[in-house]
Amino acid sequence: MGLTDEEAAEIERLLGRLPNHLELAMYAVMWSEHCSYKSSRAHLRRLPTEGDGVLVGPGENAGVIDAGGGIAVAIRIESHNHPSAVEPYQGAATGVGGILRDIFTMGARPVAVMDPLRFGPLSDARSRWIAAGVVSGISGYGNSVGVPTVGGETVFDPAYAGNPLVNVLACGVLPVERLVLGQASGVGNLAVLLGSATGRDGIGGVSVLASAGFTDDAEVEAAKRPNVQVGDPFEEKRLIEACLDLLDRRLATGIQDLGGAGLTCATSETASRGGVGMDVDVAAVPLREPGMDPWEIMTSESQERMLAIVTPHDLDAVLEVCDHWEVRATVVGRVTGSGRLRIVYGWDGPVLADVPAVTLHEDAPLYHRPMTRPADLDERRADDPSRLDPPADCGADLVAMLVDASWVYHQYDHQLFLNTVVAPGGDAALLRLTAPGVRPRSTRGSAGGHTGLAAGAESGWAAAGAGSGSTGTGAAEAMALSTDGNGRWCSLDPRHGTALLVAEAALNVACVGARPVALVNCLNFGNPEHPEVMWQLSEAIDGMAEACRALAIPVVGGNVSLYNESLGRDIDPTPVVGMLGLVDRLVVAPPGIAMTAGSRLLLVGASGGATLGGSLWAATCRDHRGGTLAPLDLDLHSRLLTLVADLVNAGQLDGIHDVGDGGVGVALGEMAVRSGVGFTVAGIADHDELFGEAPSRVVVSVAPGAAGAVVAATEAAGVACVDIGSAGGERLVVEGLVDVSVAEATESWRTALPRMLGVVEVPR
Amino acid sequence: MAPRVGVVVFPGSNCEHDVAAAVEGAGGEASLVWHADATLGAIDAVVLPGGFAHGDYLRPGAIARFSPVMTAVADFAADGGPVVGICNGFQILTEARLLPGALQKNRGLTFLCQPAELEVASAASVLTRDVEVGRRLRIPVNHFEGNYTCDPATLAELEGEGRVVLRYVDNPNGSMGDIAGICNQGGNVVGLMPHPERASDTLLGSTDGMVLLAALLGAASAVRT
Amino acid sequence: MRFSVLVEVQLRPGISDPQGATIERSLPTLGFSGVVGVRAGKAIRFEIEADSETAARSEVDELCRTFLTNPVIEDATVVMGPG
Amino acid sequence: MRFSVLVEVQLRPGISDPQGATIERSLPTLGFSGVVGVRAGKAIRFEIEADSETAARSEVDELCRTFLTNPVIEDATVVMGPG
Ligand SMILES: Nc1ncnc2c1ncn2[C@@H]1O[C@H](COP(=O)(O)OP(=O)(O)O)[C@@H](O)[C@H]1O
């Protein structure tokens, strides 16, 4: 994955001369797939990115959505698949660290993390090691850095055995006037490097530098260098506080995190976005190890670093704020008017590199890679699982599909900031839309304050509030988050499967009373040099675009992770969508995935069309992955979203769950085991209807007296509603198909994951 | 005048704003106190909040206990001032020897964030003052090192002197004697692993934490008058 | 003079060591037999500058007592060599 | 035969050790001077039963490689003695 001959030639053309070794290293990392999106950019342009509330769309570190009342929400998702495969704990931990920097670099206080995770089956020891390590890495870093992890996914499938997927979404809250972009401006301004010292870690993490134009020596060296990094959540916590403090005091004109491609990326992107140049003194960069070469310094991916652009006048104040938070701060660059990124060794020392900044950032090649529809696709679609023998015991199959993910999320602090109204385990997380310093709590004191600083604030938090004027009037009161992916669906039909995911994520947030307002995506695909993979990617993007347009949900950011393959086998195409929803008025907590004895159970939404193609049942119970997917009526779906949110907010329901993986059967089963209440349901013909999957459906539990109003509301919305039975009793009963005790189902559900992981003690 | 509660902030603390908000919700007045300050200012009670002071590196509380503010906290405690350590704050109090024992890794070797059913075991502390012994409270825990450990003599002393303040009904972490919270001999220094501030609003699922915070404010007022 | 120091911190005898116990329990299933009495502690290495070995030793002991261990539950073993 | 084993696990040179660095940074404020290069790792002690010292040693090495460390970021040092 180094530079190709054509790329090297293009660099020579751009420079009008041969690049030197350092310059080549800088282009190699910036033009890597990871940084430049050279294979996917052409397709990503087809996504709808505009909408009413979008303050910042794709292209910046995070998307930003207006939540009203002077408050905005920043959101971003990213993958850390490959590092997590080799060192699960640190790979996942540094994934959390990286995505958080994307959020606070926008001026937002990170308030939530979500972690969609995909591993191989736990029957394999390596997958167990990866799964346990990843979960403890997210727990270890996320809890310590002080950002709650409020939801995610935990999926096991052979498709991910050699290449797990560790995606991390983060979300932050900011007063709109604190919004800041990753831009350098003002000739003469200074670039200040904040945070950790730079070491030889992660060099070339985004690309292996070795291929083009490097000596054998360098190759040998590069191979020895550790590509895995150790995260330091304590450093990151201090960085968060220091950066937000700097922004509150208006001491930084621009700020940028250091992620992939390290200093090269941060300096060239800020300069390019601001239309300026920058001189960078590598000799000024604090190093963790002696003897580092300039190219190592410029491409190191050492964690927990930020770059702030400040005026010379403010420098002392900046250093004072950083000193207070015990964050190292060093001037490493100067903004110039030249448009060039120049690397020098000492301000009066030799110029080691001199290239137009914009060429690193924007002139990476754009590939229109060949695409081919997979040859076996029709065959796989024709192989419909409804032809399989019906299960001998639908009850046993149902129980086998009930897996409680709480072993995972009980390891995550999901309550910090007192915002979490619906915790992990629900259809979507629901958080009050507040954060320290954003809707200020009237605290006084010296913590965060610095004697001698001009702001005149008693505390950093009070300063944030006073400065922002964001009292929250008119702002949405809560936000909902859901992440959804489904490799089974997408491998059968990437376009339609992705549209279904958008629909599912939107319905998930509706189930906690929110209206979907923005989407981010993490496109996890195989090797883009395989034409089938490019076809899958292109199709998935079209499906996402189509659904987002129809539902009027803008795509505000994303991340593309390619080369997810092992032993020559690509993963199933696995786009993951992260949906943000807003709730204007939060009066009562939504009822959640529950049922109440005596209540009616109504199936609301699309009727007919459910299929076992690509279903959880076919995969889990029959190891079968063929068939076709159910249709999606986006117009109906749109009406259903409004209807569901209205019902939830009206407080008319005592339980609700969207029908997703595993169909109506699993939806009912989950409602039962979560509330310890049984049910009796009739009118479901067979396992096909019980476990078949189709979009646009929810099961609601409603007291008999309130059922009439709910039915009337569905009629008014033009949405079908069927009374399928009642909640109550000690058994899960689907007449003619299922009869299992609540106790048995609950015990199996609760212990399934720890059992598969081989955890000796099942924590309660 | 409302009782004034100082909430100490160490680098890496993260529950300070939550505690301050809950204290204010209970009718107190909260202020944040930076760990490097050598004085506490005009306050009637101190809370060491949860989080990861100094990243919990080496051991939770091992570095934090050397912060300048801890001398002031110790003096305040010695004068009978109410001091409460929540979670990481409890760990810091044990490292500072303001409370006996230590908090070890959870028996199951995982971090645990979940609701816990607690029973009030003693009303002789600033946090449980006037709370009925035996009362059940549902308050979340959120820790990796919450497994209370001490030598048998200390345990006997704690039990004998009624200094076990809160117990788990269903022990989540292997704590000796199901201990969730203890106090010093004076009852004015209390450490507990559960987070009362996280049970401070019906929207969060429980308001039981307010029972404890209200007791603390009561004790704080009593100290002042 | 400079000395290189290894401080090994282990839970004191009598204090339960869930981490050691978990390692021990999982070994047989991984195909390792005959391993018993597993204790999982910390190994802290550093270099120290001092006027003499005695001075270094006494500073390290003090460091262990006040900081590197929690004497309520932990013991330290010190190994010192030339730096 | 029975052997007593100490496995010291440290992050490999070049890999940053935030815990060690934080400990080191805090030492001067705790009144300890002259301590540098702090690395914080694990110390795992156990006893092993094997037919010979060579057999014990090779089982321990295997244990380190596959279970006690992740060789991508960690190194193990083994000290063995009579049990
Ligand atoms: N890795 C994880 N981290 C946090 N929460 C998780 C994780 N995995 C699953 N969950 C939570 O468990 C619940 C069930 O997940 P899932 O079955 O994927 O939801 P659904 O299919 O209804 O969208 C969700 O609330 C989800 O947020």
Ligand SMILES: [Mg+2]
């Ligand atoms: Mg759902």
